[in-house]
Structure formats: structure tokens, C-alpha cells
Amino acid sequence: MKRTLSSRLYLLLFLFVFFILVLSWFWPVSSSAVSVPERLQGPSAAYWLGTDQLGRDVLARMLEGASYTIGFSLLAIVLSVLLGVPAGILAGMKGGWIDRLFTRIGDSFLAFPDFLLALLLSAVLGPGLFNVVIAVVLVKWIQYSYLVRGITREVTQGQAVLLSIINGSSTAAIIKAHVFPAIRSHVLVMSTTDVGKVMLLIASLSYIGLGAQPPSAEWGAMLNESRAYFTDSPRLLLIPGAAIAGTALLFHSAGDKWRDSFLKEETEAKEEKQRAANG
Amino acid sequence: MNPLFEMKDVSYHYPKTASGVRGISFRLFPGETIGVAGESGSGKSTLVKLALGLLPADEGSITLKDISILAAGRKEKLRFRRQTQAVLQHDVRSFIPVKNIIHTLLEPVHNFPERGRALTNGNDRQFAEEWMTRVGLEPDMLDRRPEALSGGQQQRVHIARALSINPSFLLLDEPTSNLDTVSQAAVLHLLQHETAHPERGVLCISHDLAVLHQLADRILVMKDGRIVDDFYKSETWNQNRHPYTKLLVQAGGWNGLEDQGKTV
Numbered sequence: 001m002k003r004t005l006s007s008r009l010y011l012l013l014f015l016f017v018f019f020i021l022v023l024s025w026f027w028p029v030s031s032s033a034v035s036v037p038e039r040l041q042g043p044s045a046a047y048w049l050g051t052d053q054l055g056r057d058v059l060a061r062m063l064e065g066a067s068y069t070i071g072f073s074l075l076a077i078v079l080s081v082l083l084g085v086p087a088g089i090l091a092g093m094k095g096g097w098i099d100r101l102f103t104r105i106g107d108s109f110l111a112f113p114d115f116l117l118a119l120l121l122s123a124v125l126g127p128g129l130f131n132v133v134i135a136v137v138l139v140k141w142i143q144y145s146y147l148v149r150g151i152t153r154e155v156t157q158g159q160a161v162l163l164s165i166i167n168g169s170s171t172a173a174i175i176k177a178h179v180f181p182a183i184r185s186h187v188l189v190m191s192t193t194d195v196g197k198v199m200l201l202i203a204s205l206s207y208i209g210l211g212a213q214p215p216s217a218e219w220g221a222m223l224n225e226s227r228a229y230f231t232d233s234p235r236l237l238l239i240p241g242a243a244i245a246g247t248a249l250l251f252h253s254a255g256d257k258w259r260d261s262f263l264k265e266e267t268e269a270k271e272e273k274q275r276a277a278n279g
Numbered sequence: 280m281n282p283l284f285e286m287k288d289v290s291y292h293y294p295k296t297a298s299g300v301r302g303i304s305f306r307l308f309p310g311e312t313i314g315v316a317g318e319s320g321s322g323k324s325t326l327v328k329l330a331l332g333l334l335p336a337d338e339g340s341i342t343l344k345d346i347s348i349l350a351a352g353r354k355e356k357l358r359f360r361r362q363t364q365a366v367l368q369h370d371v372r373s374f375i376p377v378k379n380i381i382h383t384l385l386e387p388v389h390n391f392p393e394r395g396r397a398l399t400n401g402n403d404r405q406f407a408e409e410w411m412t413r414v415g416l417e418p419d420m421l422d423r424r425p426e427a428l429s430g431g432q433q434q435r436v437h438i439a440r441a442l443s444i445n446p447s448f449l450l451l452d453e454p455t456s457n458l459d460t461v462s463q464a465a466v467l468h469l470l471q472h473e474t475a476h477p478e479r480g481v482l483c484i485s486h487d488l489a490v491l492h493q494l495a496d497r498i499l500v501m502k503d504g505r506i507v508d509d510f511y512k513s514e515t516w517n518q519n520r521h522p523y524t525k526l527l528v529q530a531g532g533w534n535g536l537e538d539q540g541k542t543v
Contacts, residue, residue: 159372165333
């Protein structure tokens with residue numbers, strides 16, 4: 001009962017995030033309309049979340065920022081998965097020098113912390129949200145391919161795959177029937193958890209000026225722009241800050257929850273097999 | 280008569296280790312079952328992989344009918360696969376995952392559609408049900424997940440899968456290992472009655488001489504990667520058997536059967 005309740009809660013939260021993303025596309029108020037006389041106003045009927053230092057509507061900027069921050073994080077994750085999963089399957093199935101070359105490259109990426117490497121790469125690539133996404137993908141893809149490589153190796157060395165080979169299955173058929181089912185849940189869990197991490201990464205890089213550029217209303221960039229007004233209008237920092245933290249937390253804990261339920265399913269399946277094996 | 284399957288002076292050794300096989304030669308004729316006995320580390324598993332075309336040999340030749348397995352290209356290899364089947368040692372993870380039993384059972388029929396259609400007459404479901412009955416399983420088990428079956432039942436499904444495509448060459452690798460005693464006897468009984476076919480050659484590998492004695496016509500004994508003894512089953516208790524064979528016979532706790540053997 002408790003489990004279904006929290007599942008529903010997560011579903012609602014995701015729908016809420018999705019709703020915000022859709023809303024940001026159709027929101028009638030401009031996020032970049034400057035109105036200096038109305039600058040730094042508190043929440044009112046006209047401006048639900050008040051205005052910023054240039055008199056722009058904070059709510060409109062938050063909505064636009066949602067599509068930047070969450071949208072670009074999702075884009076970065078999808079690209080990392082698209083790049084990392086095939087590379088991991090290739091290395092895991094082929095082995096030999098392909099695998100050795102792959103692990104050498106991978107180890108050199110993994111030797112640095114995510115943030116440091118992304119910082120370095122986006123500094124080299126130059127400021128801009130797309131460059132940040134490229135930097136994040138370059139950091140993240142290897143983590144997916146390592147995950148997938150390990151599982152692929154384990155699966156392809158098992159007897160089920162051996163029998164499929166003997167039965168004349170092609171490599172593509174083996175990937176579809178044996179490798180995909182084994183990696184699916186792991187990749188799903190990792191990518192959900194990663195959305196939060198990547199959001200923080202993108203927001204951090206934007207905060208230090210490498211990501212979204214003004215007047216883009218990316219949440220990290222909003223934090224950066226409002227630093228000077230912290231004492232007078234802490235709202236300008238607290239709202240995007242809370243949004244970043246809240247959304248990151250949501251994705252992270254949803255990933256965690258999925259991990260738990262998948263692990264539970266896996267252990268149950270294993271126990272079932274064990275029971276079957278014993279009689 | 281031409282041999283169905285032949286290994287000639289086949290050698291293979293694993294890189295960086297001393298293990299492998301050396302100078303393996305034997306011929307398997309249609310309708311015949313050859314048993315290969317040996318302890319773990321004797322080279323049995325290497326022999327299995329070589330016979331299934333999963334390892335390249337360092338020397339020698341391996342042929343099935345007119346197909347040279349070591350030199351086979353993609354097409355030839357597929358022609359070899361179409362005629363070859365195997366039942367391996369029981370393993371909990373030997374089925375196509377997250378699918379029902381029927382997917383595993385029909386895999387060869389689906390992979391070789393021409394041969395498959397000729398056998399199933401287009402009715403896969405009925406074909407699968409018939410095979411389930413033939414190996415002593417309930418047809419409605421086809422819609423269950425492999426986890427729901429016992430080890431012995433899983434082996435029966437594998438036997439059905441292997442035989443359903445009517446292979447010319449069947450390899451049995453420790454088919455009764457890892458099973459409880461009752462299932463072992465049942466699986467052995469099934470193999471005894473179902474594998475034989477006048478045009479089929481069967482190669483059965485086991486550490487258990489008693490199993491081979493029930494299934495095979497002729498037995499090869501392997502030790503340290505070589506074939507050290509080769510005899511027909513009626514000759515098992517001859518005095519001139521290789522000392523290692525005698526050791527295996529004793530290790531099998533066969534003393535009770537010895538008298539029977541002499542009268543065969």
C-alpha cells in the first residue's frame with residue numbers, strides 16, 4: 001500500500017515537471033520584457049513571483065529556465081546513452097584490442113571528477129549551453145558504456161548466449177534477446193539518477209558563466225545574475241535555487257527508488273531460480 | 280560409409296596456459312553415439328567448443344559431412360549450425376531471458392525458417408506442444424517463464440529444442456550434471472530413447488562413465504588433453520584397458536555393475 005502511494009506521488013511529481021515544461025512553451029508573458037520602473041518588486045497579482053533587477057517577470061523566467069535546465073539535462077542524458085550504450089555493447093561483445101583501447105580511453109576520462117572535466121571541456125569549447133551539453137556528454141557517455149560493457153560481458157559469456165549462437169542466432173539477435181533485457185533497467189535507473197546530477201552540472205557551469213548566456217533564463221545563470229541583490233531580494237536567488245535543488249532531488253530519489261524495486265525484483269527472481277534448482 | 284563428423288589431429292592450446300587438447304582424432308558415423316569420458320581439466324570442454332565451431336584449432340581439421348568447420352565462411356558456418364545441436368550442462372541461466380519457454384524452444388525453428396517451416400507445417404504452437412509432450416512436459420508450460428521450471432524440466436526443454444530441428448550432429452555436454460538423482464535418471468532415460476536416429480551422430484561428453492555406458496556405443500577416454508583409450512562399450516572390463524580407464528571405472532562405484540558388464 002505504502003509502495004503504490006509513493007509511486008503515485010512520483011508519477012504526480014513527474015507530471016508536474018512535464019506540465020511546467022509544456023507550460024513554458026505557451027506562457028504568454030515574455031521572459032525578456034524589461035521594465036525598469038517595476039524592478040525588484042515583490043510578488044503581486046501582476047507578477048506572481050515578483051520581478052528581477054531589470055523588471056522582468058520572475059515566473060516567466062523560471063518557466064523558460066525549466067525548459068533550459070531540465071530540457072538540456074535530458075538532452076545530455078539521451079545523447080550520453082545513445083553514445084555510451086552501443087560503445088559498451090561493442091567493447092563487451094568483441095573483447096580483445098577493441099576492449100583494451102576502449103578501457104584505456106575510458107579510464108583516462110574517469111580519472112578526473114565529473115565537474116572538473118566538464119569545466120575544462122566547456123572552457124575549451126567556449127561559453128554556451130550547447131557546448132556545456134557537449135562537455136557533459138563527453139564526461140557522461142563513458143559511465144554508461146562501462147556499465148553496459150560489464151553487463152554485456154557477463155551475459156555473453158553465459159550459457160544462454162552460447163546456446164543461442166549454437167542455434168544460429170546472429171549477433172544482432174543476441175543483442176536484442178539477451179543483452180538489451182539485461183541492461184535496460186540498469187540504464188534506466190542510472191539515467192534517471194543522472195538527470196539530477198547533470199542538472200546540477202549544467203546549472204553550476206552556467207552559474208560561473210560557461211553555460212547559458214544572458215538574457216537566457218537558465219536557472220544557474222539566474223542565480224549568477226541575482227548574486228548582487230541577495231540582501232535586498234533574496235527571493236531572486238532562493239526561487240531558482242530551490243527549483244534546481246528540488247528537481248535534482250526528485251530525479252535522484254526516483255532513480256534510487258527504481259533501483260530498489262529493480263534490485264528487489266532481481267533478488268526475487270534469483271531466489272525463485274534457486275528454489276527451482278533445488279527441486 | 281563416410282563418417283558424419285571427423286576430427287583429424289586436432290590441437291588447441293589456450294594462450295599463456297598449458298591446458299588444451301593435443302592430437303585428437305576420431306570419426307563419428309551416422310547412427311552412432313560416441314562417449315567422451317574424462318575428469319575436469321582433461322580437455323573435454325575444449326573438445327566441446329572445437330566440435331561446435333566456437334574455437335579455432337591450432338592444427339588439424341574438423342569436418343561435418345562436406346563442411347570444413349575451421350575454414351568455413353559465414354554461409355558454410357550457418358550450414359553447419361543448421362545441422363548441429365547441443366544440450367549442455369544444466370544451468371539456471373540457459374534460456375532466452377524475460378521470455379516464455381516457447382521462445383527458447385522455437386529458437387532454432389525460427390532461426391532456420393526453411394528447415395523450420397518444413398518441420399512445423401506452419402503451425403509453430405502445435406509443433407512446440409507436440410515436442411513438450413514428447414519430452415514428458417505439460418504443453419501449457421510453454422507459456423511459463425523458465426524460472427518456474429525445475430532443473431530437470433529445463434533440461435527436457437533443451438532436449439526438445441535440440442531435437443526439434445532434427446540435427447545430423449548432436450552434442451551432449453554433461454547433460455545430466457547439476458540435477459538431482461531422480462531428474463538425472465529421467466533425463467538419461469529420455470536421451471536414451473529420443474536421441475538415436477539412423478542419420479544422426481551423437482557425441483556425448485561426461486565425467487561419469489556410467490552415463491556414457493548407457494548412451495554411447497563407443498567410449499573415448501581423455502586425460503591431459505589427449506585421447507588415452509578408445510573402446511566399444513562391451514570391452515569396458517577388458518584386462519588390457521588403459522590404467523586410467525580402470526581408475527575411472529572404479530571411481531564410478533561400479534563394482535556392482537561389473538558382473539552385468541561382462542555378460543553384455
